[in-house]
Amino acid sequence: MRILHLGKFYPPHAGGIERFVAELAAAQRSAGHAVAALVHASPGVATPTRRVDADGVEVHAVPCHGQLLFAPVSPGWAVHFRRLMDEFRPDLLHVHVPNVSAFWLLASRRARRVPWVLHWHADIPADSGQIALRLGYPLYRQFERRLVERADVAVATSHAYAQASVPLRSHARRVAVVPLGMGDAPAPGIAPAWPGAGLRLLAVGRLSYYKGFEILLRALSDVPDASLLLVGAGDGAAGLQATVQALGLQARVRLAGHLDDAALEAAYRACDVFCLPSLDRAEAFGMVLLEAMRAGKPIVASDIPGSGVGTVAGPDNALRVAPGDAGALADAIRTLAESAALRERLGTSGRLRWEREYRIGAVSAAMDAVYRSVCSGHATAG
Known part of the structure; x- marks a missing residue:
């Protein structure tokens, strides 16, 4: 099968969704599929690029002139999409959202085939604390609804999220649930030193309001x-x-900034x-939870209603709090x-769950189904 992924960004651009798309694409290549990805270049990169990564995935990065409310500004996306449809000739489009550029598909005859x-x-988040995002959502919702209606299937990452999502609940019969996943860990490098003695806590994520890091402090x-x-890193x-x-925590807290994969893996292990x-x-799923489980570490996580976090961080591998x-x-x-002993039990259980489920x-096999x-x-309908 010829699979074209349409996403916001792609590694080395940091992000959980980006990492998942790259790992899924690599697994699909290993399974014998031809795979390409159309994504945005990092903000500010004005030249299109085309490369074949180490896993054999064709990565096409469209110029991005910045972001508006986290959405890449990329007026040339539709042109690159049409060109790639002619050159790559995909059998299927795998569209990762949220992604405003995906709305161009609604006007594409090639995409309908x-x-x-x-x-x-x-x-x-329609009720976001960001006024511009809250005001802009009614317009976004119109295109979002049409995208869901046009898709052959919508894939949610957990049953909890599918049931809580208003856009997906309206199309529950066409929703499949496939969790996110990741491959084996990279070779560890050198982790930054913890700033103090005692229990070593690790937290990883974009430094944004919804991550709750101030609560952790x-x-x-x-x-x-x-x-x-x-x-x-983040604003x-x-x-x-x-x-x-x-709070007087200078001797017990270190803000390490962004780490490369090797140093991050070392931090998980330490x-x-x-x-x-x-x-x-x-926080819809929490890819970082999978990284911790893969490293065999116990988890403390928020029990967020309607999120997949409570599925990944279950009672067998985590302590959950409001x-x-x-x-x-x-x-x-x-x-x-x-x-x-409790840390060991939770960490071991998490490692086994990652091996079995994530x-x-x-x-990739579940996605193939x-x-x-x-x-x-689609063929029958056609």
């Missing part, structure tokens, strides 16, 4: 025998550093507990600090 798999990674202030390595860095200063304190459904509750988060950290090969179904139905 092949089935679409719409991979629903997350809802757009407040919890840490009540657990003196623990230190935190916080990995990630919330200055605010978090100010919180560290205000930590005692992984923390995901996210606040709402903007989002935004610093006291409950501190209690969970103390519980794990007091019991090495290895990229198993996820979705492909076969939609291609058969």
